[in-house]
Amino acid sequence: MSETTPAAGRPRALDLTGLHPSLADPVLDAMNFLNEVVARFPDALSFAPGRPSEGSFATEDLARYLRIYTEHLERELGWSADRVRTQLFQYGRTNGIIHDLIARTLANDEGIHVAPESVVVTTGCQEAMLLVLRALFARPEDTLLVSSPCYIGATGAARLLDIAMRPVPEGPDGPDPEAVLEGVRRTRAAGGRPRALYIVPDFANPSGASMTLAARERLLEIAAQEDLLILEDNPYGFFVRVGTPRPTLKALDRERRVLHLGSFAKTALPGARVGYVVADQEVIGPAGERSLLADQLSKIKSMTTVNTSAVSQAVVGGLLIDSGCRLREANAAAIAFYRANLNTLLAELDRHFPAERRDALGVDWNRPDGGFFLVVDVPFLADAKALEHSARNFGVLWTPMSDFYLGGGGESRLRLSCSSLTPDQITEGVSRLAAFITAQAAEAGR
Known part of the structure; x- marks a missing residue:
């Protein structure tokens, strides 16, 4: 295994190029980066994690x-x-x-x-x-x-x-x-x-x-x-x-x-x-x-x-x-909860981006028949830098889509998950997201 020459008094370090090639793959860093951003901005409303709601959990169960x-x-x-x-x-x-x-x-x-x-x-x-x-x-x-x-x-x-x-x-x-x-x-x-x-x-x-x-x-x-x-x-x-x-x-x-x-x-x-x-x-x-x-x-x-x-x-x-x-x-109650959340997310996107505004900004999204996720197309690069800007200055988190594509793609797309939020948090979160998208679109010349 390749090793780097140590400075005096320091243990010898391992060379990353001597470890398995997958460890240098940016995709393997994607989840760690997202978790790190969430930890640094605890007050940001997060559409990032696809985890289930904790509303029905009881420790005595x-x-x-x-x-x-x-x-x-x-x-x-x-x-x-x-x-x-x-x-x-x-x-x-x-x-x-x-x-x-x-x-x-x-x-x-x-x-x-x-x-x-x-x-x-x-x-x-x-x-x-x-x-x-x-x-x-x-x-x-x-x-x-x-x-x-x-x-x-x-x-x-x-x-x-x-x-x-x-x-x-x-x-x-x-x-x-x-x-x-x-x-x-x-x-x-x-x-x-x-x-x-x-x-x-x-x-x-x-x-x-x-x-x-x-x-x-x-x-x-x-x-x-x-x-x-x-x-x-x-x-x-x-x-x-x-x-x-x-x-x-x-x-x-x-x-x-x-x-x-x-x-x-x-x-x-x-x-x-x-x-x-x-x-x-x-x-x-x-x-x-x-x-x-x-x-x-x-x-x-x-x-x-x-x-x-x-x-x-x-x-x-x-x-x-x-x-x-x-x-x-x-899961009847959970099914109803996630259905209501996804309907709320779609309704709030429609409210903040009616058809004319959507077309003018170059924004669009899909309308899934269920589940936790939807994808928003935006007129700017939705990368790690944009995510950090969104968290720091607008108080809202999402997931860049580019990491999900094999061989490139999705650079101007972001994923929203509504599974772990309340309807009120979704309403406020979309308001913050709309402000972020509008500001970024203006910067991109839209």
């Missing part, structure tokens, strides 16, 4: 959910007190201890019917992503197609694992399946092997876009035709603003092309850090032995986190039991 889970083991499953204690205090099953409850919940909420053994419980959805990428991408030519703009947790994980990526441009309704097909063909023409597509089909982070039912069905046809796997990440699907929920890709999957990545961060307890992946694909070994992809992911997990916290799983398990394994119904 943690103990209650834990008790519900232990009572389930003792009364429903007939476990002894010693066995329950071992379940909670010891290392547990690598693939998780609440996989059966998750499978039941997926069947009730999403119409996804899979064996519990195909569910791997992970330390957040980010670990699920890392396990899947590590398992599927075996050769240098294996390429991950990603919707662009794309959640940086996915592209960041791929960079850490030295996985080649190809962006698929996103439209108003998410990635066009024909653009995915074109990306597959271009990858092959360049000598790559299109292995999988990462996608958030419902209210995507960062764009808020959602795929139509027809597009979902066509994408599955292309996946079967082109031998492409789909990594479906679905943290926001419950939070519909208009219309009705659309079926997940996994619910429509008939050929086991879809690996479904999930998390309880938005629908239950973000602090528990419990996620999962449904990996029901069959794997055939060199001697003809058969297993589930979930079993192969278990091997990787045993070398990373070993297992997901049994205590965190038990708390989430108790919450699932308490809800009758019907999280969509249990």
